[in-house]
Amino acid sequence: MEEYKKQQSDRLLFLGVLLFFLGLVVGLLIPMMVNPRMGLTTHL
Secondary structure (H helix, E strand, O other): OHHHHHHHHHHHHHHHHHHHHHHHHHHHHHHHOOOHHHHHHHHO
16 A cells, blocks of 8 residues: 555656646747747646
């Protein structure tokens, strides 16, 4: 049971960091989009 909690914790941390960096990348690409308002909505 303890091993399962560790795996779940590691996976949750990894997915959180992945979403954070994905938001940063989208934020950098907003000025290059045809419709920047749509990019901003995606970023939020």
